[in-house]
Each structure stands twice: as structure tokens, then as C-alpha cells.
Amino acid sequence: MEFKGRTTFFLLLLIVNILRGQEKSLHVSGIVYDEHDQPVSFASVTLKRLSDDKLITGTTVDENGHFKLGSLTDKNLRLQISLIGYKDYHKDIRLNNSDLDLGIVKLQPDALLLGEVTVTAKKDLITHKMDRLVLNVSGNAAFAGKSSFDLFHMAPGVFVNNGNIAINGVWGTRIMINGRPLNLSGEELNNYLQNLKADDVEAIEVIAHPPAEYEAEGAGGMINIVLKKHTDEGLNGALSADYNLGLGKYPSYLPSAKLNFRTGKLGMAVGYSYGRRKTFQEVEQNRIFLEEGNYTSINNTINRSRNHGINFSTTYDIDQRQYIALDYNGQYGHVYKSNQSYTNIYYPQMERNTYSAGLFPSSANTDYTNIGLNYKLTTDSLGSSLTFLSDYTSRWRDATTESNSQIFDAENNVISDTLFNFNSPSRAKIFTANLQYEKKWKEGWTFTIGSKLAATDIDNANSYDIFHQEAYEYNVKRFNYHYRERIFAGFAGLSGNILHTDIKVGIRGENSTIDGKITGDGQDTVLNRNYFNFFPSLFLRRMLGQTDQHLLSFSYSRRITRPSYVELNPYRYFIDNYSVQTGNPLLNPQFTNAFEIGYQWKKKYYLAFSYSRTKDVINQVIENGINDTLMTILRKNTGRSNVYRVNISAPITITKWWTSNNSLQLMRTTSQAPEFDLMKYSFLLQTLHELSLPHDFGVNINCFYTPNLLQGNIITDRIAGLDVGVQKRFFDKKLLAKVAVSDIFYTNKFKATSYYDGTALHLWQKEQTRILSISAVYNFSLGKDFKLKNLHKSNIDEQKRL
16 A cells, blocks of 8 residues: 555656646647658757747757647747758747647758758667657667677667666567567577678667557567668678687677568568577586585586578568568577586585486477568558558477486495486467557547457477386376467557647557366366456656757556466476476466656756566576475566666767767665565666777777676676677778677676575576677668568567567
């Protein structure tokens, strides 16, 4: 009750201050279009007093052509809208006692200027929209040659560590490409993002609190990578190759190629990537039993993987108002892990000591296919549209793990030995369909309504092959797991301006029906669930003063995080004789309510205060009894979590050739469950420096530091990293070569303590993070201008949970 009271008072106080306007201040707004009825970006808008031509206020239109000038007290004004390559627009206006909406203003091209100059409009590096933060990549030479992972480092609030991505300290971020799901996970996802270069990216959109038109799934928000629209009729593309060498360890190869082609109304794109990696991981564990027993374990793992990726898409422009598209994405991979494990258990009485040594290798083959259909109809000149998306995904995975170990007593006599294989082939089929209509009015209001269906079927066949009496017994202890899920969703949203305040409000409803069945090996269990939930969202933004140099914003959203399909599978994977990883079919979804107040100054500097509360938190926990030598790693609904956070981001231009982006997060995190009660203060500092040097050389330096992180029942020690890269362009800037070293001082290591039911487990983990990278990208283009459609997806939520 105390929490609800504080939140209600806080929310009411904020809304009252946002909506409280000066009665005599007025606003002028409008939308700027070009001669083709398309929104114009970054035109200059000014208002001058008609009597003496004195400048009163000014702004620039946003990427959708909208502008608004506020807090006006003069009645007779002159409006001017300017953009290089177009004739200036002038209009004398008179304000009475109400705001003035000019509707659509069309700019006419200046033929003389267009014939003489080349126009390059430079966007702000970072743009804060009402429901997302945008990192504008296109046109910034400092981004050249970087991968998408590198770009994530640039976005305030985004933290990338060892391939994991978080927004504002919340893990589980989902990735989209042009609003479509990136149909990959794990190492395949890492390969794709490493091969997707900044030269192909228009912008990175960081959506910490997704609005109603997006799936309610995921507390970690979304990152949408907006690709450039290719403008070459005929043929264009790129060839790239990356060579990564873990210093003192193993190499990796990442070549790729892509082609785009268009003729008339037909456009096609095809891409191929290959990844061959070899990495290592070393993990040490230590914990204390009762009776002064001491457990120490060391695991050394070498990972080898090969992955082939194929992408194909085709679009057809039916007419100027509608198009249809079909795309295919296939990923075919093989992973092999060799794991050597050594465990010692010591007691004061030496005769009780034991020692274990074993090999625990695993392998998996994966075939992943996605076919998508995309149709869009533009229904009027304002951009109202009807969109239909549908996807079919098939994923087949054949995995096997082996356990081959021996346990010795204090005198080095064999106490026991084990030899068995665990087989877990699986097949997943997912169908999704999404229908959405968006209606726009010239006054700037937009109404969105839509629905979505997601149907998922997964089958797992699990069995053991046990070596007994000099021979294998196959398909022993066999059990099957079938999972069926149906999600029906409907959503509606409205955005516009009221009382001088931008507002976006939405509501989403989702009904989930789940049927799970486990059969065989005495585990016969049936799980049936049916639940319906509402997910509201609210975004407010208001200018403080006469210009948009000061902006105050507020956001709220409710989210759900469903367990992944793998986490629900009741498999048991033995890491060593004393460590087992298992799924949990009894997992429930977790729910998060998140609030944020933000202040933006000069369109660059941002300060935000946020609070999120999550119940039924799904966390990876490590269970071990005080006298139990077996450690079980699994996902559980552990209780609740509260996170208070202050975010500060500040881009700084040190010189004309030296710029930096800096962000600081201050955090207070609590994690509570019947088995543990933890609280931690922390911070995360990120700083990125870009140096543009003569002769097309560039240097980038990226650094981060955090003293600790709290997640679930695990508290980490400090984590830090320093990366340095040098790049240069050749052959009229078509070829870009880059050399970089990541984690130079080898500080990006994982040291943590897991607390559970009165015991503490200490962990040390080291991976291949110090890497020398050599990369090259060659871009080519043959032909005239054209535009390749950006394709969207309907199954971002379901793809991520695979």
C-alpha cells in the first residue's frame, strides 16, 4: 500500500506540473511536406514579430515533418520555413486566444539552387523521441566500418558485455531490423550483428519502454536497427571479412557477401555469411559444506562452431501506394564443446577427501528457417496505412552430451565411474500473423489499432544411452515433452498534442493458452494454463519555454516476460559430476511496471529518473544444500525485484576532430525471495571517444566500468573493459580496413558470489575477451537510383524465446 500511495502521488504531481500551462501563452504548429507530399526533415522554422522583425523563437522540424513553437505572447507574427534547395515559405499570422494549427505546409523546390548545390542535412547524433532514443548513424564518418555491436556501445543506456545486451541495466533486450525480428539467437545472433556494418545502418533506435503496438513480451526493451534505403538501380553490394585472434588463444573467421538488385517495380536482395569460431572458457567454483567440507571445481571448455547464414528477399511495387514482399532466412550451424572437469572435496579428516576427473563434451546441429510475407497499403496522402505481416518459423536441433568420469578416494582408488550420453533432439514450429491499421490526421493526431495471432508447437524427445557391462544400452530412461501455446492479442493507441503537451497512450490485451505434457520415465505430467492480461502504456512530453531546448518527459509501461521454450524443457545436462543444468516446466511469466521521468537540454544532454518493479522474477539460480555435493543450475520464479536508477548521458565535442559520448547509471537494486534477500548500490560508467585524423584515418576508444551488478541471487565483482581501434579508407573510400584490440588489460572477467538458502558459492570465470581483430569491407555500386523496401516481421517475440 505504501508503494502504491507514493507512486500515485508522484504520478499525479508530475501530470499536474506537465499539464499546467500559462493561460496567455499560445502555440503554433504544423507539418512540412515537399512537392511529392513527403515529410521534410530538419527544415528551419522561425517566428518574428511583425512590427519590428525581431526574432521571437525558432526550431527545426522533426523527421516526420512536424514542428511546434510554444509559449507565445505576441499576437502578430511572421512565419518563415527554410531548407536548402527549396524556396523560403513566408506567412503572416495573427493569434487570437487559441493555438494555431497551420496543417500541411508545402515547400516548393528552387530549381536554380538544386542545380548548383549538393544538399547534406546533418542530423543530431542523438535524438530523443517520445517513446525511444535514436542514434543517427548515417552520415557520421566516425561510425564507418563498425559492427552493430560497436554501434550499441554508442547509444546511451545500452550495455554490451560478452555478447549480452541490456537497456538501462535490464537484460533480455530483443533486436529488430527495420521493425522486423532478427531471426537469430546465441552465437548466430552474434555472427549476424558482427557482419552487419555501420555503412548499411541509418539509425539505431533504443526502445526501453515499447508502446502498445509492440508485443508486451520482454522487460529488457528493444533495439531496432534501421537500415539505409539503397539507391542504386541495377546492382550494388559489399564484400567483407573479419579475422579475430584471441591473444594467446584461438582464431575466428567471419566472411560475408551481400547483393541488392532492382529493375522497375521488382527489387531483390541476397546475402551469405559464414562463421567459424574457436573460443575458450575457464570456470572455477568454491563453496563450504557443514563439517568444514570444502568444495573446489575447475572446468575448462573449448567451443568450436561453424555457421552458414543465407538471406533472400524480394519486393514488388504493385503501384505507388502498395507493395508486397517475401523473404527467407536460413541458419545452419554445428557446435562442439569439449569440457574437462576436475573437482576436489577436502575435509579436516583427510581420509574423507575425494577427487573427480571427467570429460563432458557436447555437440549440436541446428537448422533454422524463417519465411515471411509482408504487405503494406498507404491509404491517403498523410501516410495512413494498412499493414499485414505473417511468418512461419521452423527450428530443428539435434543435441547430444556425454558424461565420462571417475571419482577417487583419498588413496587414489576408484570409487565409481560413469559413462553415458544424453540425447535431446527437438523440433519447433511457429506461425504468426499481424494486422495493423494506422490513421493519421493533418492536425497531427494518429490512431493505431491492430491484432496478432501466435501459434507455437514444440516437441522434444529425450533419452539416455548408458554404458553398462561393456556395452551401451540405448534409449534408456526415455521421456518426451510436448509444448503447445496460443497467444491472441489486440491493441490500440492514440498520439497527438493536448494542452501544449505531446501525448501517446496505448492499451494492449493478450490472452495466452498453454498446454504442456511430459510423458515417460515416470514423469507423466500435464500442465494447462490460460491467462489474460492488459498492458497499458503512457508517454508525455512538454516543452519548457518558447523553444525545444528544454523538454520534460514521462513514460510508463507494463510488460510481461514469458519463459523461453528451452527453459521450460525438463532436460538435465551434466556439466560435471557435481553440477547439473536443468529446465523448469513449472515456470510462470514475470510482470514489470516501469516509470521514467526525463529532462533533455539542448537536444543533447539527458537526465532521467526511473523506477521498475518486477514480480515473479525469472532468474537463473544455483541451488545447493549445505551438505549436498550436487549443484543444480535452473531458472526459477524467485520473488520480486526493485530497481531505482538515475541515467545521465552527455555527448561532448572536445575538438573538431575529437568527440566523446558519455553515460552514467546510478543504481539501487533489491532482489528478494524466500531463499535470499539482497540489496546493492552500484553504477555503470561508459565513455566512447572518436578521433578523426588526416588522410582518412580514424581512432576509436571505448571504456566501461562497474563495481558490481546484482541479478537474481548473484552479485558480481567489478567488471571493466578498454577497447581501441584504428581504421583507414582506401580506393575513393570504397574499401575500409580496421585493426582493433578489445579488453586490452584483460579486466572483462566474471567474478561473482551466488547466495541461496544460507550457503554461498564463489565463481570465477574467464573467457576469450582480449581479441585482436582485423577486418575489411569493400562496397560497390553499379546503376541508377532506386529504393529497396524495408521488410518487417510479425514474430519478434516468438523468435526471441527460441
